[in-house]
Amino acid sequence: MEKISAPSSDRIDVDERPASSTKIHDVTVVSEDAHGTAVADNGNIIDDGLQRGLKNRHLQMIAFGGVVGASIWYGTGSAIAYSGPVGALISFIIVGVDVFFVMQSLGEMSTLFPVQGAFIELAGRFIDPAVGFSLGWNYWYTWVTNIANDYNNISLILGFWATPVPSYGWILIFWALFQGTSLLGIVFYGEMEFWLAAWKLFTVLGGFLVAILVNTGAIGGEYIGFRYWRDPGVIANGINGFGKTFVLAAVYYAGTEMLAMTAAESKNPKRDLPSAIRQTFWRILIIFIGLVFFAGIIVPYNSPDLLTATSKTALSPWTIALVNAGWGGAGNLLNVVMITAQFSSVNSAIYVASRSLVALAHQGRAPRFFAKTTRNGIPVRAIVFSNTLGLIALLNVASSPAKVFGYLISISGAATFIAWAFIGITHLRLRRAWVLQGYSIDDLPYKALFYPYGTWFVVALNLFLVFISGYSVFIGGFAVVDFVEK
Structure with a gap:
């Protein structure tokens, strides 16, 4: 077996200012430092085509901003509609435990090997190149469907207001906007995500406060308590409801693992990634x-x-509660919150999709055309291509936005389970290779908690969830469209 060693890209310090221009990895860079390392015009290192420009505070907020999107305000309503309030909580807690162990595996792998493509590249190295190929394309289309889902959500949100702009018009307008911001580089992306994620965190905490005030009667004057847990109840739709909510939870947690993808553009991944992951x-x-x-x-x-696959229009649970409490204009406030929240989630989806495609291209698993970046490390071709495919959201012209929401959730949810399962398998293989070659576990810069039990839990649970997520297609009659979708 080939000797395992950390890649040379771990060295990220710049001791001297650049002196000359060169071309490395099909990327025109501004200069080299004293060690022959490519450096961008802002002083950040260009490593394998990408710029290491993300600081610790950027990493702290990037995954949060990318994961907590505008659709969560609708999606929580879908979750309780599908499986009831307690059923939804159980589903989100189980998937949350799953993600915890996924992140433990990623923390160990990504700090040891902070390489472009993260677990995609490592799966090809420690399992088989064919697995790296399949997992890479699976993960890429997961994020392409997330881009499309975000654009669909925009049309769903703005559909609350009566405007002369049709749903496809909003999709095209915001597509052009995000196409522009995604081409401004990693440093701009990191700063934008930091501030937008901070605003998003503030609005979510505000949502908690509003819910408490509504529930206790401080808003509306009527105490609710746990009335709705008694009538209509706490569980809905049995195993079918759980299956749908598991997929929904996976889609919303999906993106937590994107921190591993930022390792290739982090200034100091060995120091910053463990803290950000925790x-x-x-x-x-x-x-x-x-x-x-x-x-x-x-x-x-x-x-x-509430939003379900049969909804023609839908409201957030917060909008419904505030309207019931006597504030008829609550929807306007929630729409503003959701639209502003959408900015970071779309940009994050474009970021991860494009970097996945760049990694595949560098490894020869996608056309080399997509590997080329600008002199400052911006993968323009991968960004434009991935974002353009996000226009499959235009399907809502022929179908309702709510139905398209359901289609895209199902597709990206199943793909997420597959990606998480193979992260666990890759981690098991990496650990085995590490020990077989005589290294000590104490030499690892980050050690996964509860290994190997947590990692085996990730593998087993996600393979199970792949099958349960499509369980409903075999209930109540067979439909070709639903079978293909799930």
């Missing part, structure tokens, strides 16, 4: 469990205004 997971878990819990105590799961 803190980001707990933030996301508390946010999601909190949103699902509060949604379940302010509206009943059988409310006809």
Whole structure:
């Protein structure tokens, strides 16, 4: 077996200012430092075509901003509509534990090998190149569907207001906007994500407060308590409901693992990634469990205004609760919150999709055309191509935005389970190779908690969830469209 060693890209310090121009990895760079390392015009290192420009504070907020999107305000309503308030909580907690161990595996692998493509490249190295190929394309199209879902969400949100702009018009307008911002480089992306994610965190905490005030009667004057847990109840739709909510939870947690993808553009991944992984997971878990819990105590799961696949229009649980409390204009406030929240989630989806494609191209698993970047490390071709495919959101012209929402959730949810399962398998293989070659576990810069039990839990649970996510297609009659979708 080939000797394992950390890649040379781990060296990221720049001792001297650049002196000359060169061309490395098909990327025109401004200069080299004293060690012959390519350097961008802002002083950041260009490593294998990408710029290492992300600081610790950027990493702390990037995954949070990318994961907690605008659709969570609708999605919590879908979760309680599908499986009831307690059913939704159970699903989100189980998937949350799953993600915790996924992040432990990623923390160990990505700090040891902070390479372009992260677990995609490592799967090809430690399992088989064919697995790296399949996993890379699976992960790429997961994020392409997330891009499309974000654009679909925009049309769903703006559809609340009566405007002369049709749904496809909003999609095209925001597509052009995000296409522009995604081409401004990694440093701009990191700063934008930091501030937008901070605003998003503030609005979510505000949502918690509003739910408490509505539930206790401080808004509306009527105490609700756990009334809706008694009538209509805490569980809905049995195993079918759980299957749908598991997929929904996976889609919302998906993106937590994107921190591993930032390793190739982090200034100091060995120092910053472990801290970001620990803190980001707990933030996301508390946010999601909190949103699902509060949604379940302010509206009943059988409310006809909640978002399901049959909805022609839909409202957030917070909008429904505030309207019921006597504030008819609540939808306007929630729409503003959701639209501003959408900015970071779309940009994050474009970021991860494009970097996945660049990694595949560098490894020869996608056309080399997509590997080329600008002199400052911007993969323009991969960005434009990935974002353009996000226009499959235009399907909502022929179908309702709510139905398209359901299609895209199902596709990206199943793909997420596959990606998480192979992260676990890759981790098991990496550990085995590490020990077989005489290295000590104590030499690892980050050690996964509860190894190997947590890693085996990731593999087993996600393979199970791949099958349960499509269980509903075999219930109540067979439909070709639903079979292909799931």
